[in-house]
Amino acid sequence: MKIVLVSIDDLELLNSLRGGNKAALDSIYTRYFNSLFQYGMRMLQDEDAVHDCMQDLFVNLWVKRNKLPDINNLRNYLISSLRNGINNFRLSEKKHESVQLNGEDHFDLKFTVESELIKKEEHNEKAVKLSVAMNKLTARQKEIIYLRYFEEMDYSEIAGVMDMTIKGTYKLSARALESLRLIMGVDKALVLAMLLSLKN
Structure with a gap:
C-alpha cells in the first residue's frame, strides 16, 4: 500500500497554524483553493454555496487549530473536510424542503463537454463519448472516477475521503470502469487510456 506523508512545506504550515500564525492559514488557502473549489463545484454547481462551505472549512480550521488531528496528507484532509x-x-437545504437524503442522491458530479477533459482532448469525438458515458454513472462511481483520475488519489486516500474500506474502493472503481466500458462499447484498456491521459 502506498503511504503518502505530508510534505515538509505542509508540515511547516500546519505547525505554524497550530502556533496561531494566520499567514499559514492564508498559505494553505492559496495552495489548495483550486483543488477544493473544483471538487466543491462538482458537488454543488453553485459558486456562492461552494465559497460559503470553503469559508466555513477554513474558519473551523483556524478555530480548532489547537485540536487538529495528526494529518498525513493535508490536501486529502481538506477535501474530506469540504466533502x-x-x-x-x-x-440543511433538504430539511427546508422536508426531503430525506439517501446514499446515492446527495452527490452529483457533472461531466460536460465544457469540462477540462474535453478541453484537453480538443473536442475529440472519443472524449465527448467518454463525457456522455460518465454522466450515466451513479453518483459514487462519478466521485471515485473524479478522485482517482482528476485528483490522482490512490485507493487508500480515496477510502479516507469517501469513508470506505480500501477493498470497497477497488470494487467501486472496477464497477465504474466496467460501466464505462459497457456504455461506450469499447475495450477496457481504451477507457483506462483515455482516463490516464488526463494526467498528462
Missing part, C-alpha cells in the same frame, strides 16, 4: 461540510449544507 463533509457540503454534505451537511445539502442536508
